[in-house]
Amino acid sequence: MKMLEILRRKTELREEIESHLRMATADRVARGESPVDARRAAVREFGNVPLVADVTRERWGWLRLERLAQDLRFALRQLRRTPAFTTTVLLTLALGIGANAAIFSLVNAVLLKNLPVSDPKRLVRLGDNSHDCCVGRNGTREEGAYSNFSTDTYVRLKQSLPEFEELAAMQAGWAYRPVIARRDGAQNEARSVTAEFVSGNYFATFGLRPGAGRLLIDADDLPGAPATAVMSYETWQHEFNGDTAIVGSTFWVNTKPLTVVGVAPRGFFGDRMAVTPPDFYLPIQTMASLANASYVNDPETNWLYIIGRVKPEVPPALLQEKVNAVLRQAFAMQRDFSTVNGKSFLARVHATLTPGGEGIQTMQEGYGFQLHLLMWIAGVVLLIACANIANLLLVRGMGRRTEMSVRLALGAMRGRIVRQLLTESILLASLGGLLGLALAYGGSRMLLVLAFPGAQNVPIEATPSLAVIGFAFALSVLTGILFGVAPAWISAQARPADALRSGTRTTVSGTSLLQRTLVVLQAALSLVLLVGAGLFSQSLGKLQNTDLRLDARNRYIVHINPQAAGYSGIQLEALYRTIEDRFHAVPGVVKVGISTYAPMEDNRWSNYIMVQRDPGAKGLAGFVRANADYFNSVGTKVVMGRGFDPRDTSNAPSVAVVNQAFQQKFFGGKNPIGQRIGFPDSPGDFEIVGVVDNTVYTDVHLKDDPMYFVPMMQRPASDKSPIERDISLYAGTIVLETAQPIDGMERIASKILPASTQI
Amino acid sequence: MATRSSYQNRIELLQGTLDMLILKTLQWGAQHGYGISQAIRVTSGEVLQVETGSLYPALHRLERQGWVTAEWKQSESNQRAKFYKITKLGKEQLASDYERWEKMVATIEAIMTSRRGVV
Numbered sequence: 058m059k060m061l062e063i064l065r066r067k068t069e070l071r072e073e074i075e076s077h078l079r080m081a082t083a084d085r086v087a088r089g090e091s092p093v094d095a096r097r098a099a100v101r102e103f104g105n106v107p108l109v110a111d112v113t114r115e116r117w118g119w120l121r122l123e124r125l126a127q128d129l130r131f132a133l134r135q136l137r138r139t140p141a142f143t144t145t146v147l148l149t150l151a152l153g154i155g156a157n158a159a160i161f162s163l164v165n166a167v168l169l170k171n172l173p174v175s176d177p178k179r180l181v182r183l184g185d186n187s188h189d190c191c192v193g194r195n196g197t198r199e200e201g202a203y204s205n206f207s208t209d210t211y212v213r214l215k216q217s218l219p220e221f222e223e224l225a226a227m228q229a230g231w232a233y234r235p236v237i238a239r240r241d242g243a244q245n246e247a248r249s250v251t252a253e254f255v256s257g258n259y260f261a262t263f264g265l266r267p268g269a270g271r272l273l274i275d276a277d278d279l280p281g282a283p284a285t286a287v288m289s290y291e292t293w294q295h296e297f298n299g300d301t302a303i304v305g306s307t308f309w310v311n312t313k314p315l316t317v318v319g320v321a322p323r324g325f326f327g328d329r330m331a332v333t334p335p336d337f338y339l340p341i342q343t344m345a346s347l348a349n350a351s352y353v354n355d356p357e358t359n360w361l362y363i364i365g366r367v368k369p370e371v372p373p374a375l376l377q378e379k380v381n382a383v384l385r386q387a388f389a390m391q392r393d394f395s396t397v398n399g400k401s402f403l404a405r406v407h408a409t410l411t412p413g414g415e416g417i418q419t420m421q422e423g424y425g426f427q428l429h430l431l432m433w434i435a436g437v438v439l440l441i442a443c444a445n446i447a448n449l450l451l452v453r454g455m456g457r458r459t460e461m462s463v464r465l466a467l468g469a470m471r472g473r474i475v476r477q478l479l480t481e482s483i484l485l486a487s488l489g490g491l492l493g494l495a496l497a498y499g500g501s502r503m504l505l506v507l508a509f510p511g512a513q514n515v516p517i518e519a520t521p522s523l524a525v526i527g528f529a530f531a532l533s534v535l536t537g538i539l540f541g542v543a544p545a546w547i548s549a550q551a552r553p554a555d556a557l558r559s560g561t562r563t564t565v566s567g568t569s570l571l572q573r574t575l576v577v578l579q580a581a582l583s584l585v586l587l588v589g590a591g592l593f594s595q596s597l598g599k600l601q602n603t604d605l606r607l608d609a610r611n612r613y614i615v616h617i618n619p620q621a622a623g624y625s626g627i628q629l630e631a632l633y634r635t636i637e638d639r640f641h642a643v644p645g646v647v648k649v650g651i652s653t654y655a656p657m658e659d660n661r662w663s664n665y666i667m668v669q670r671d672p673g674a675k676g677l678a679g680f681v682r683a684n685a686d687y688f689n690s691v692g693t694k695v696v697m698g699r700g701f702d703p704r705d706t707s708n709a710p711s712v713a714v715v716n717q718a719f720q721q722k723f724f725g726g727k728n729p730i731g732q733r734i735g736f737p738d739s740p741g742d743f744e745i746v747g748v749v750d751n752t753v754y755t756d757v758h759l760k761d762d763p764m765y766f767v768p769m770m771q772r773p774a775s776d777k778s779p780i781e782r783d784i785s786l787y788a789g790t791i792v793l794e795t796a797q798p799i800d801g802m803e804r805i806a807s808k809i810l811p812a813s814t815q816i
Numbered sequence: 817m818a819t820r821s822s823y824q825n826r827i828e829l830l831q832g833t834l835d836m837l838i839l840k841t842l843q844w845g846a847q848h849g850y851g852i853s854q855a856i857r858v859t860s861g862e863v864l865q866v867e868t869g870s871l872y873p874a875l876h877r878l879e880r881q882g883w884v885t886a887e888w889k890q891s892e893s894n895q896r897a898k899f900y901k902i903t904k905l906g907k908e909q910l911a912s913d914y915e916r917w918e919k920m921v922a923t924i925e926a927i928m929t930s931r932r933g934v935v
Contacts, residue, residue: 069898070872070876072896072898073848073849073872073897073898074872076848076850076891076895076896076897076898077848077849077850077868077897079895080848080850080851080891080893080895080897081850083893083895084854102868103868104867104868104869105869108869109868109869109872109873110872112869112872112873113872113873113875113876114876115873
């Protein structure tokens with residue numbers, strides 16, 4: 058609107074001046090002058106036409122705007138005239154800024170963001186790490202720090218700590234234990250989904266409002282209460298199209314019915330960042346029946362994380378002391394702490410209070426180091442980019458000194474020249490910044506896809522935040538101004554005549570020092586980056602060339618969950634035999650391995666092990682249960698003694714196979730066959746019958762990890778606890794080795810497996 | 817060169833008087849820029865020559881102040897030209913300018929004709 062008005066005024070003024078000149082010419086012609094002379098005289102008399110026009114337009118206050126447009130046009134023309142320079146600067150800027158903004162967006166999303174809950178500052182977590190994961194007994198610990206707790210401990214904490222407005226508990230290891238859910242109705246299919254068991258006040262603690270229906274309340278979490286669940290917003294939208302009939306409908310979870318009472322609020326992905334956020338939130342008390350987990354109400358089994366909302370004005374130090382005191386009371390009742398030895402550990406028991414606003418920081422712990430490293434690398438890249446651009450701008454500025462001198466000599470104002478160059482720099486920097494933002498958006502999306510392959514609802518937004526945009530722009534503009542205007546300023550200070558006379562020699566010494574500094578800086582930073590990149594690619598190469606000591610050819614892995622399917626401990630041996638028989642009946646299947654975990658899965662068990670004849674040899678060792686075919690089916694070589702065979706049933710003497718790392722750690726590399734190992738209070742439980750290669754479990758970084766293997770159903774004689782309580786007997790994977798690739802293995806497996814054991 | 821010599825004994829306009837002169841000229845009727853400059857020149861007996869470099873900025877300033885309005889019309893010589901017309905506000909401004917001018921002239925007159933030490 059304003060621009061149009063300016064243009065109109067401008068043409069009008071031109072017309073007005075023209076009509077003035079015509080009238081003056083006409084008067085002179087009337088007085089007898091020739092038309093050509095008259096015109097010339099009229100123009101001369103009028104004076105400097107453009108200047109008059111300028112001064113007149115200034116009366117309207119628009120000249121600044123016009124000059125800016127002029128400067129911009131001129132700057133664009135200048136940049137077009139040097140495409141190589143422009144492209145180099147733009148690409149450098151885009152790369153430097155883009156990489157930083159992308160990585161900062163990710164860091165911001167993963168490391169710095171609070172959960173989308175009300176007043177996250179008042180949330181406090183009991184415990185500080187996620188190594189205490191999933192399910193396990195307390196055990197006495199040297200350092201005495203605990204982060205997950207039994208249901209009993211949770212209830213006791215909740216009752217004895219009025220400092221908390223609400224204290225909620227949540228399942229520590231839900232990510233590893235999917236459930237099978239099916240909406241009521243004949244045509245609906247059962248699907249493996251993620252579910253998290255949480256206390257009734259879970260949503261109240263986080264201060265959330267339902268997306269639909271209602272959220273869980275304490276009454277849902279009472280023993281004997283009707284089974285209820287809350288569905289996640291994403292699942293509601295993606296799987297059920299936001300159908301409001303979901304609220305109040307019946308679902309079959311692990312073959313047991315429950316009512317979905319509501320939907321979690323939009324944007325809430327649970328209490329921690331996870332690759333696959335929970336689809337359902339279920340009350341803790343339904344776990345015993347839904348997941349067949351006997352440990353829910355076992356006072357000795359820890360499986361819950363605890364986060365609470367502290368009442369305002371509770372001093373943290375006091376709260377910490379009180380939490381520890383209650384914990385010690387709770388732990389004092391437990392088996393591990395009632396022995397003389399155990400009591401001595403009690404004084405050290407504590408749970409470090411940490412801010413809970415960011416939730417359980419599993420992912421933050423997992424990715425924190427890498428993200429910080431990325432951030433440093435990106436920072437160095439940006440510095441190099443800035444030095445590079447500064448250099449280019451300086452050289453360009455020096456190259457244009459003659460041009461500047463000529464313009465000065467022609468009467469251009471210094472301020473005007475500096476302003477022109479400033480416009481040019483800012484334009485360049487802004488363009489670079491915009492490109493960088495585009496790159497940042499694409500880049501953070503790409504990083505997310507790399508970090509969470511196949512996840513359909515990633516709990517992280519790829520959009521760069523306002524802070525990131527501001528940061529990126531400020532940085533690009535600052536670089537542009539600093540290094541674009543410096544040479545202009547220097548040359549504007551020089552006397553044009555001098556500059557013209559001696560070319561670029563007069564002030565060259567001052568700037569070349571700056572230039573040299575920049576080059577040195579650039580080289581130094583590049584070297585740092587190069588060394589980093591070299592080390593990185595070397596370790597990547599090492600990881601890639603790691604011999605995992607397993608054979609992936611013609612192998613299929615089927616995941617099962619007999620525990621969730623409701624199989625009890627005594628039924629398992631028969632179930633495993635059925636599975637073995639049915640798969641062996643499939644043409645082409647060579648080996649059927651059954652185990653708790655297969656190599657390179659993201660979890661496994663771990664126990665404190667002792668050698669019977671050498672009480673000094675003790676420590677943690679990985680633990681996997683496996684059947685007779687297992688080692689062959691994954692391609693693990695038996696290097697000494699024997700593997701398992703079908704005679705290693707629950708009634709046979711308990712045996713174990715250890716890997717070479719175990720042999721090295723516990724026996725100093727000596728022959729371990731015939732030796733007995735076990736837990737500290739029963740060190741003679743298992744006789745070692747074989748040694749296998751160090752196959753990589755859990756993570757490629759754990760390639761030389763001591764491990765021991767035990768037949769699927771063998772329990773040591775000393776273990777008098779009921780078989781129902783031993784959840785290590787539940788297999789998680791079936792590894793099939795086939796003679797040749799078999800199409801449709803998934804379909805075959807689902808037909809063969811007893812219904813509801815499959816995942 | 818002949819045209820130029822006839823303006824040689826022109827005098828510089830006093831600061832701020834150009835607006836008043838333009839407004840006064842416009843009191844006789846709407847006029848374009850060239851007409852205004854000619855009118856001032858003729859009326860002043862060829863003594864005052866308004867510089868175009870100050871005339872047009874002044875006209876646009878007056879227009880912005882709302883003391884004159886402008887309109888495109890055919891001139892007497894059948895040229896399209898921008899005619900300026902004094903507004904009511906402009907007339908008031910002219911009156912107050914004139915009053916101030918008279919006061920100033922009287923004051924200057926008093927100073928110039930007084931005798932030293934008489935006060």
